[in-house]
Each structure stands twice: as structure tokens, then as C-alpha cells.
Amino acid sequence: MAGDLFRIWALLREGVERGVFPGAVASIRTSERSYILAVGFRALYPEREDNDETTLYDLASLTKPLATTLALMKLVSQGRLSLEDPLERFFPEEVFGVSLYRKVTLRKVLSHAAGFPAWRPYFKELQRWPLGRRREVLLRLILSEPPAYTPGEKELYSDLGFFVLGEVVTRVAGLPFEEYVEGLFREIVPEVSRELLFRPSLKGFPRERIAPTEICPFTSRWLRGEVHDENTRILGGVSGTAGLFGTARAVTRLLEGLLEAWQDRGRAFLTRDLLRLFWSSRRFCGTWALGFDRPSPRGSSAGPFFPSTALGHLGYTGCAFWLVPETGLVAVLLTNRVHPSRENRKVRAFRPRFFSEVAVAFGS
DSSP: OHHHHHHHHHHHHHHHHTTSOSEEEEEEEOSSOEEEEEEEEEEOSSSOEEOOTTOBEEOGGGHIIIIIIHHHHHHHHTTSOOTTOBGGGTSOGGGTOSOSOTTOBHHHHHTTOSOOOSOOOTHHHHTTSOGGGHHHHHHHHHHTSOOSSOTTSOOOOOHHHHHHHHHHHHHHHTSOHHHHHHHHHHHHOTTTGGGEEEOGGGTTOOGGGBOOOOBOTTTOSBOSSSOSOHHHHTTTSOOSSSOEEEOHHHHHHHHHHHHHHHTTOOOTTOOHHHHHHHHSOOOTTOOOOSSOBOOOTTOOTTOSSSOTTOEEEEETTTEEEEEETTTTEEEEEEEOTTSSOTTOOTHHHHHHHHHHHHHHHHOO
16 A cells, blocks of 8 residues: 555656646545645745645636535425426526526536536626626626537536526525535534635635635736636636635545445435435436536546546646545545646646556555
């Protein structure tokens, strides 16, 4: 086992030396033990700062499974919504414009089969509006988009659908998305809930422990504790698509909570039946579960050794996780590969190597 850990550590060091990322924190959990490895630098600019396992990372699209999907899980468990509910249940008719999205169900949005385009630079339009109006305007823009394909006929990974799902959570829960989600974390993993949060720069989280990303083009300051995603940042830093920050320890502990529920040792509202509802969903046209990705037979960040039943997700800033419900394996990789520039895309080739090394060492 020591040799296996050394190979994983050496691979992470190689990532630093080859400029894949400034630094990384990797967390591996098996049914018997847990390990955390930290390498490299938390920041390169304006000066170098050594990295360690307490670093808080911008989790980017890990927000989708770990925040938005969990919030919807709870609302489903309470009977406050159904996966078959159409979007028109949650929004007034005038929001849709002339579109096909009225009848699209939450299930299709969660599995990226709703017809939404992948991404749009909405922040360019939203910056013209006062902050208090931007979510309403964003919703109208998204629901007025021409579909990229007929809903239900294929899968296309889309940020747009999860912006909409964040608004669904807010409307059904009757609470701001940020408040509702952070309350979930206090229910499920109270011991690490202070390390899973939105807008850490406004909540007293030590700035020196947050990994920076790029320079904000609007303020010319390094983004540090402010979300990297422009469409989320223009909303104030919180959305169903991005905005969550976390440490490797906290992300791993949250995933462990999900696995405990899968093993009928549920925490809070989580149960095996609830997870089966979300995780066992499989469509003829793709690999997505509800809110979680699965390894693709055509190749994915999980590498070739994780089974088809594994679940995971990627984040644009360089973060990723994969877990295997049957064996209890959890592997988390947190980096800020976009520091100092998003043009660095070396992590795409690195991630499959990392998760393959974990799968071989610890069994997937």
C-alpha cells in the first residue's frame, strides 16, 4: 500500500512539475482507510504559497451534483416535487416565450437531455441589469433559447439546465438557494459543513487558505473566494451550476455520507431508495444518471478501470471526483488548473491517469 500511495503522490508531483496545475489535494477513501495527499502550491501569483490539505478550492460544476442535485433529492424525499414534474409547474407561462421547454421534466434536465444548449455568455447581457433583476432576466434568456435538439432525443452536457434547477429549488424550498444548500450540509456532514460553502470571501473564511483562480476582467483582482464562472459571478456568486467551494476532506466526507446511505446507514434525509432513484436512472442515448456522470465506454476522466456503475463529475477549474457504490471507493482530485490562466488544459490528459492509478491501487 505504501508503494501505491507513493506512485499516486509521484504522479501528482509530476502534474506540478509539468505545469498541469499549481498544486493539488487528492483524497482517497476505501472501505477500510482514508488518505489525503497535498502537493505543489496553493498560489503562484502574486507570489508562491505552499499548498496543504486545508486549501479551499472553487469546485465549479461539482456544484451540480453536490449542491443542486442533493437539494432536489431532499425535496423529492419530502414529496414536494416529482422528477416527472414539467418546468411549467414552477414558472409562470410568460417566462418561456415561444419554446419547447414547458413540458420538459426535471428528470430530463437532471440527465442533460432537456434540449438546452451547452453554454451561453449571459454575463455580457446581465451586467446591464441591476443585481436584483439578474436572476429573473437569466431565467427568461435560458427558457427563450431555441433548443439545441428535440428534448429527450439525446444528451448534451449543459450549464443552462442547472441554472434553471437552482431556481426550482429556491421556489419550492421557499429559501435562497445558498441558505437551503448550506443547511443540507449541516444535516448530512455537520463535522465539515464549514468547509463546504458559497461565497467564502464574504463569510470570514481565511483568505490565505483559498486557492485563487484567474484575474477578474472587471476588477483586475485575482479571484480568491469569488466564483470563477462568469455567469454565476454576475448573479452574486451563487447558482445551481457553480459557486460551491470546498476542501478535499469535506467533499470526501459528503460523498461518504452518500455511500453510507447506499449501504442503508443513511444520514438525514438520505436513503438507499432515494439514491437508487437518482443513480439508477439510465437513458438509451447517453451515460448520465440524474445529476451525476458515469464512465463512458468511449473514454472519460475516470479512465478505463472504474466500472460502469461508478458515479462522478468534473469541474472546469480542475476538480473531479469518482465513487463506486458497490465497493465504497471514493477518489477526489481538487486543483486550480485555471491559475493563472484557463488556457492551461493539460488536466484533461492528467485526470484519466490519476483515476486509473487510484483504481489499480485500491480496486474499483
